[in-house]
Amino acid sequence: MDNTEALSPKPDEWVEKKGSRHPKGLWVLFGTEMWERFNFYGMRALLTLFMVNSLLIKEADAAIIYGGFLALCYLTPLLGGFIADKYIGNRNAILIGGSLMAIGQFLLFISASSFSADLGSAKLIMWLALFVIIFGNGFFKPNISSMVGSLYPKQEKSKLDSAFTIFYMGINIGAFLGQFICPYVGDVKDAATGVRDIFAFKWGFLAASIAMVVGTVTFFILKNKYVVTPEGRPIGGLPKNNTSADFEEGETQTAKFSNKFLAFTGVIFVVLFFVFRYLLVGEFGLNSVEMGQLIKGIIYPFIYAAGISLAFLIMTSAENKVERHRIWVIYIVSFFIIFFWAAFEQAGSSLTFIADNQTDRSIFGWNMPPSMVQIFNGIFVVILAVPFSLIWDKLRAKGKEPVSPMKQAMGLALIALSYFIIAHNVKDLGNSGLLAIKWLMLLYFIQTMGELCLSPIGLSLVGKLAPKRFASLLYGVFFISNAAGYALAGSLGALIPATGDKFKKAQEMGINLQDVLDKKVTLTTEQAAAFEKAQLPLENPVFAGFEIHNLFEFFMVFVILCGIAAVILALISPILKKMMHGVN
Numbered sequence: 153m154d155n156t157e158a159l160s161p162k163p164d165e166w167v168e169k170k171g172s173r174h175p176k177g178l179w180v181l182f183g184t185e186m187w188e189r190f191n192f193y194g195m196r197a198l199l200t201l202f203m204v205n206s207l208l209i210k211e212a213d214a215a216i217i218y219g220g221f222l223a224l225c226y227l228t229p230l231l232g233g234f235i236a237d238k239y240i241g242n243r244n245a246i247l248i249g250g251s252l253m254a255i256g257q258f259l260l261f262i263s264a265s266s267f268s269a270d271l272g273s274a275k276l277i278m279w280l281a282l283f284v285i286i287f288g289n290g291f292f293k294p295n296i297s298s299m300v301g302s303l304y305p306k307q308e309k310s311k312l313d314s315a316f317t318i319f320y321m322g323i324n325i326g327a328f329l330g331q332f333i334c335p336y337v338g339d340v341k342d343a344a345t346g347v348r349d350i351f352a353f354k355w356g357f358l359a360a361s362i363a364m365v366v367g368t369v370t371f372f373i374l375k376n377k378y379v380v381t382p383e384g385r386p387i388g389g390l391p392k393n394n395t396s397a398d399f400e401e402g403e404t405q406t407a408k409f410s411n412k413f414l415a416f417t418g419v420i421f422v423v424l425f426f427v428f429r430y431l432l433v434g435e436f437g438l439n440s441v442e443m444g445q446l447i448k449g450i451i452y453p454f455i456y457a458a459g460i461s462l463a464f465l466i467m468t469s470a471e472n473k474v475e476r477h478r479i480w481v482i483y484i485v486s487f488f489i490i491f492f493w494a495a496f497e498q499a500g501s502s503l504t505f506i507a508d509n510q511t512d513r514s515i516f517g518w519n520m521p522p523s524m525v526q527i528f529n530g531i532f533v534v535i536l537a538v539p540f541s542l543i544w545d546k547l548r549a550k551g552k553e554p555v556s557p558m559k560q561a562m563g564l565a566l567i568a569l570s571y572f573i574i575a576h577n578v579k580d581l582g583n584s585g586l587l588a589i590k591w592l593m594l595l596y597f598i599q600t601m602g603e604l605c606l607s608p609i610g611l612s613l614v615g616k617l618a619p620k621r622f623a624s625l626l627y628g629v630f631f632i633s634n635a636a637g638y639a640l641a642g643s644l645g646a647l648i649p650a651t652g653d654k655f656k657k658a659q660e661m662g663i664n665l666q667d668v669l670d671k672k673v674t675l676t677t678e679q680a681a682a683f684e685k686a687q688l689p690l691e692n693p694v695f696a697g698f699e700i701h702n703l704f705e706f707f708m709v710f711v712i713l714c715g716i717a718a719v720i721l722a723l724i725s726p727i728l729k730k731m732m733h734g735v736n
Contacts, residue, residue: 174315175303177379177387180371182322184246185296187367189323191253192289193530194330194360195260196222196500197523198338201508202260202353206267207275210687212646215501219642220447221282222497223455226635228290230462230628233298235291237625242295242302242388243375249292250368256285257361264354294627299379299388301615301623312612314541320608321537326363328530334359335524343519417465424457432643452639459632466625477731478617482626484728485557485610486633488564491717492606493637494644495567495710496599499526501645503592506703509653512586520589528593532600540604555732556613558725563606564718568711570598575707583655583666616735644709647693649700657686665689669701 200218203209209217236245259281267274300319304311338356340349379387426436433449463483470476507513508522547553554562577591610630618626650665658665661682667673668683669692675683683690692699700706 174311174318175378175382177303178300178315178319180374180378181296181300181303182319184250184367184371185319186322186326186329187363187370188250188253188292188296189326190330190333191257191326191360191364191367192285192330193327193526194334194363195257195285195357197331197335197504197526198353198356200501200504201339201348201523202264203278204687205348206264206350206353207271207278211505211648215645215648216447216642218501219497219638219640219645220451221286222500222638223635223642224286224451225289226293226631226638227455227458228286229294229631230290230458230625232287232290232292233294233625233628236295236298236388237623241390242299243379243386244390245291245295246299246371246388247368249288249290249295250364250371252288253285253292254288254361254364254368256281256283256288257357257364259284260357261354261361264351264357268351293631294625295388297611297627298615298623300611302387303379303381312615314545316608316612316615317537317541317544317604320604320611321534324530324533324537326530328527328534330360330363331524331527331530335521335527339521339523341519341521413465413468417461420464421457421461424460425453428453428456448643452643455632455635455639459629459636462625462632463629466629470619474733475619477733478735479619479626481557481728481731482614482617482630484724485560485613485721486630488560488717488721489606489610489630489633490637490640491713492560492564492567492602493634494640495571495714496603497638497641498645498710499529499596501642502648502706503595505648506587506651507589507592509651510581510585510587510703511589511592513589515589525589525592526596528596529600529603532597533604536600536604540601555725555729556609557721557728559609560606561718561722561725563602563604563609564714564721566602566605567599568714568718570595570602571707571710571714573598575704575711578703578707581703583650584652586652617732644695647695647700647709648706649692649702650689651703654688658683658688661686 199221200211200214203214203217204211232245232249236242240248259277263274263277263281266277300315301312304315334356337359338353340352341347342349375388376386381387429449430436432452433445435449467476467479470479504522504526507525511522511525513520513522513525544553574591574595578587581587611627614627614630615623650669655665658668661679663675663679664673665688668675668690671691675690680690692701694700695709698705700709
């Protein structure tokens with residue numbers, strides 16, 4: 153803590169024994185978020201495998217659904233942030249969101265318990281469950297992040313990078329626990345035959361539901377004692393109870409949007425929706441009823457259009473040049489974050505399918521469940537979060553700390569490097585070779601370093617730059633960049649070429665799948681129907697006009713996208729630093 157601080161915190165309000173000097177409320181939010189992430193990441197680890205193996209949904213469609221689900225989870229924070237800022241406050245929004253997510257996970261438990269008796273009803277229950285979780289996350293996600301920023305008085309804002317890195321460690325302790333326990337009880341294979349128990353997924357979803365109940369109850373019990381200002385006033389209460397002390401000096405305390413701009417924003421949204429729909433599926437109307445096309449043609453355009461139109465609306469409420477510049481920095485950084493999450497969120501789709509079908513997962517004689525391979529990200533965050541926090545603190549003390557956009561450019565560069573390494577190692581696998589699990593572990597290690605350079609720093613940046621009157625709403629805009637990234641992740645994940653299991657299935661039918669993909673043979677009507685039933689591809693996927701023949705080319709897509717984004721963001725970082733007007 154700087155010696156120039158005007159306020160001296162009471163021992164009751166700050167953790168002093170360990171020298172962290174962070175308010176105790178941070179640890180309450182840390183614990184609440186930890187259990188919420190247990191719930192979310194535990195479910196995420198199982199979701200695509202449950203859809204493919206129990207609900208008999210195609211891998212490509214499962215990847216699209218997965219991307220759309222995650223995208224909507226980061227779109228609804230716009231609604232949750234708006235309602236909290238204007239009506240119910242952060243605290244009530246967190247309690248509502250936690251309760252909804254617990255209910256949604258329990259509905260997944262019901263779906264995974266009933267699919268063998270009635271597949272159609274199980275699918276409907278799954279859709280309802282995802283719908284409930286999406287809205288629960290929308291209430292929960294932006295408001296708990298906003299409360300972390302509100303814990304610190306004006307003199308303490310420089311500590312937010314460190315605080316959000318610690319908070320991020322809580323996120324990933326929860327992710328680690330969820331990605332271990334849920335797959336351990338829910339992704340079970342027979343040791344002798346290797347056949348998956350498709351009835352075990354329900355126990356993973358039940359564990360996720362219980363974790364969310366624990367997190368919500370913990371927050372309810374401890375919020376009034378610890379989630380308070382240094383003066384003892386509750387943080388995140390009803391907006392009508394806010395005082396001038398909660399805002400920057402001279403800052404307007406209520407966000408105001410004119411009817412004219414609200415109407416214009418609506419027009420922009422409608423136009424952009426149909427523009428993105430045409431770009432993604434090549435049509436304006438609703439001619440296609442195929443699941444993947446419906447999600448790509450409705451949910452994805454809705455997300456992209458909502459992000460841009462809402463960003464426009466918020467900018468119309470900016471009161472001066474400094475505010476406009478700072479909001480623009482949030483928008484620009486949010487755009488580049490899209491490419492990071494598009495690559496990072498392959499963990500739950502394409503990387504899980506590769507771990508399942510073409511990876512040697514043996515560790516000291518134990519065959520790790522494929523859905524558990526994601527756990528390495530959580531492990532590495534827990535190990536690296538505090539060292540990264542200390543590194544930023546030491547660099548700040550020496551006046552050498554990189555500006556936030558430069559840190560995020562470093563994160564993009566690291567994820568490009570991780571995919572370059574994995575692309576090199578899958579290049580010669582062929583159709584039957586197995587990737588050593590150590591390379592996926594290395595990928596997650598490098599991606600974790602990139603994540604720590606980008607995600608907590610982005611959360612901190614919004615906390616520093618956003619005007620208080622629509623801080624939660626701007627967190628929603630920031631999260632919509634995650635949503636756009638996840639939507640792109642779903643589209644890119646669906647491009648994964650045929651892996652070893654697909655060639656084996658085709659061989660069992662007496663057909664060489666490579667010849668089919670290379671257009672050397674033409675299947676009969678009966679053979680094509682058999683391919684459809686076995687979820688085998690008839691052609692290679694295409695991206696931006698280029699046919700993707702193998703895993704090397706697939707992973708190089710992420711190397712190029714993230715590498716270009718990293719270079720551009722690094723080059724414009726000095727300009728963004730000026731636009732931040734003294735905030736680092």
